Amino acid sequence: MDIDIVDEDENPMLHRTDVRFEVTHEDATPSRLSVRDSLAAKLNKDAEEVVIRKLDTKFGMRTTVGHAKVYETPEHAQDVEQDHMLDRNKIRSDGADEDAEAEEA
Numbered sequence: 328m329d330i331d332i333v334d335e336d337e338n339p340m341l342h343r344t345d346v347r348f349e350v351t352h353e354d355a356t357p358s359r360l361s362v363r364d365s366l367a368a369k370l371n372k373d374a375e376e377v378v379i380r381k382l383d384t385k386f387g388m389r390t391t392v393g394h395a396k397v398y399e400t401p402e403h404a405q406d407v408e409q410d411h412m413l414d415r416n417k418i419r420s421d422g423a424d425e426d427a428e429a430e431e432a
Contacts, residue, residue, distance in 0.1 A: 328352045330365050333392075342403040343396050346370075350391040356384045357391070363416060366395055375401035378408055378416050 334347040350362060357365075359379050367374040376398045384391040398404040404418060413419060 328357055328361070328365055330362070330369050332369070341407055342399040343407070346395045346397055348393050348395065350382075350393060352389055352391065356382065359415060360417060362391075362393060363395070366397075370397060372397055373401065375418055376404060378404055378412055378418065380412065 329351045331349045331351075332346060333349055336345040338345055346366070348366060350357060350365075359382060362382065363377050363379050364374050366379070367377045370377070378396045378398070379393060380396060381394040382391050383393065396404075396408070398407070401418065405413065408418075
């Protein structure tokens with residue numbers, strides 16, 4: 328899997344960088360988590376700071392176009408991103424798990 332950064336836009340107000348990228352892959356479309364880990368490694372960031380928003384593979388192609396948001400810290404990601412995007416990217420704070428357990432009790 329090879330990742331090429333197409334465009335980067337700084338967003339200082341939300342402490343993040345919006346990244347558009349292109350993934351070239353040999354087999355089926357790679358999973359969101361494997362793309363997140365590879366993109367984080369390419370950008371020298373922690374995987375908890377990268378949120379993959381969209382992956383789009385055209386039928387029959389070996390190229391996937393994606394959009395990600397790269398935050399300065401995992402806390403900024405948890406403050407800004409919606410819960411379902413944090414769940415999809417397996418980014419949860421320890422406090423969020425405790426809140427869910429408290430609601431069940």
